[in-house]
Amino acid sequence: xxxxxxxxxIMILSFSAFTTVSAFEKxxxxxxxxxxxxxxxxxxxxxxxxxxxxxxxxxxxxKALRKEVRAIKANIRSSGNGLYISSGxxxxxxxxxxxx
Numbered sequence: 001x002x003x004x005x006x007x008x009x010i011m012i013l014s015f016s017a018f019t020t021v022s023a024f025e026k027x028x029x030x031x032x033x034x035x036x037x038x039x040x041x042x043x044x045x046x047x048x049x050x051x052x053x054x055x056x057x058x059x060x061x062x063k064a065l066r067k068e069v070r071a072i073k074a075n076i077r078s079s080g081n082g083l084y085i086s087s088g089x090x091x092x093x094x095x096x097x098x099x100x
């Protein structure tokens with residue numbers, strides 16, 4: 001019984017030692033991502049629109065600004081180079097991989 005407790009304590013202490021070592025490892029900082037020029041122009045225009053004084057504008061001007069903001073945001077989203085997969089597709093892919 002005493003040997004079992006000793007082995008159990010040694011095992012628990014050894015597992016805790018590994019977790020503390022991995023916690024102090026230095027993680028690399030991600031490199032800053034360069035934004036393309038046309039995207040930067042659109043972002044600058046969005047900032048200009050945010051700083052405008054809209055209290056003196058009439059309805060049609062505000063509506064035009066809203067449309068412009070929506071169009072700019074749509075262009076920024078569509079210019080991304082990412083691949084988007086739905087969660088249902090991921091589940092199906094994982095099931096196929098597991099079955100094969």
